[in-house]
Amino acid sequence: MFDQLDVPSYTQSPLHGGARTWTETNCYIDIWIELVHLLGLAAEPAGVCAFSADSLPGQWSFLKYQPEDLRALYGIEVAEFNPWKDMEEHVLEMMAAGHLITLETDSWYLPDTAGVAYQLDHVKSSIMPLRIDPAARRLTYLHNAGLYQLEGVDYDGVFSKPGTSNVAPQPYVELVRVDRLDRDVETLPRRTVALAREHLARRPADNPVARFADQVRTIAPTLPERGFDYFHKFSFAYTRQLGLTAQNAADACRWLASQTIDPDVLTDQQRSELASAATSFDVVSQEMKNLQFALARVTGGRKKDIEPALTLVTDQWDEAVRRVVGALC
Known part of the structure; x- marks a missing residue:
């Protein structure tokens, strides 16, 4: 689906532009902003979820685009996915069927977090794989404010291969179906x-x-x-x-x-x-x-x-x- 994506020439969503007060939001919303942008749609409407946000004991609520919101606005279907096999195999199967997933993994293996978590701290974060090459052990993925690529030992770590330690050994995974997109910008x-x-x-x-x-x-x-x-x-x-x-x-x-x-x-x-x-x-x-x-x-x-x-x-x-x-x- 995204075979022609080129990381060096990728243009991120304006909602992640350098002039923004918060150039990154949270790991979950950020990948949706970029996916909707990649699909040629406006991500701003999904921000209405903020109208029901609340202050909780010990924190402000963690803002997320709800599955029903993504369906209503864009025709994107999101559902929890049962990762009962090797995650690499799941990703390959879903991509072959034209679907995507959100994957909870360890920022220790995400080079885009260099200086913050990469090889410094084990922190859970959500990514969205877009292209995978098992032979080269290479993955292209959405995370935070853009499109990135990792390979080698980082590839092994993201997928919890033997010999690696992932802070999310049983990750929360979502299936993302974009085969029923609603592109009716008029409505x-x-x-x-x-x-x-x-x-x-x-x-x-x-x-x-x-x-x-x-x-x-x-x-x-x-x-x-x-x-x-x-x-x-x-x-x-x-x-x-x-x-x-x-x-x-x-x-x-x-x-x-x-x-x-x-x-x-x-x-x-x-x-x-x-x-x-x-x-x-x-x-x-x-x-x-x-x-x-x-x-x-x-x-x-x-x-x-x-x-x-x-x-x-x-x-x-x-x-x-x-x-x-x-x-x-």
Whole structure:
């Protein structure tokens, strides 16, 4: 299916561009952004899943494009896959049938994570193999913000070959079917509005960012004694997850606002409200990056007043959701 892909000349999705606040989101959403981009479709509509995101005890919810969302927007079918044989064999079988998989594996063997995890740390991450050459022990795959290639011992490690140690010995795997793609771009805005309303109907009854802020206020004073190992895990679970959620929400709002939609679906005033909501979500996203840097300074023992940022993001999230609800519900 992707036999002509060339890693050096690959052009990543604009949603992973260098000017983005979060050039990478989380490993799961990132591979979907790139796959949808490869298929010639807009990934922004899938960001409406952010409208139902919530603050949980100990973290902000890990944002994922839901299988039902991918089906409704793009006709992509996603289902859990039972990996009962050698994973290399499964990948070969699925590709021969024209299907793909998402594979949970060990970043120790992913060269694109050099300097972060590659041969440094065993961390679970999700990839999507696109081309495989068993004889050459070479794999081309989507991960994080782009398309990459690995080979040799890394190939063996990704597939948990004998003599390697993979942090995901029983990986979570999904089957991805793209043989029923819906390429009707004319109706995509209408379907996006319908999906956005479903997520809004499931949104928290209160402002989840207010609860998020309370948790940060409690944890921040303890960061100096906990150290930077804890901070890096904390920031991924808190500031990064809320930041990327807000960025996805902004993308979805801005995309809808830019579409020519039947006035019976969205009026010009409603699209204007969505554009304003996107601006507020952008503020939340950027402030989470700023807050992450501020909390790093706190961890290092410096004094930093984080209250203005927490107050701002709480208010801006509330404003953004109010405008989205007004426009779509």
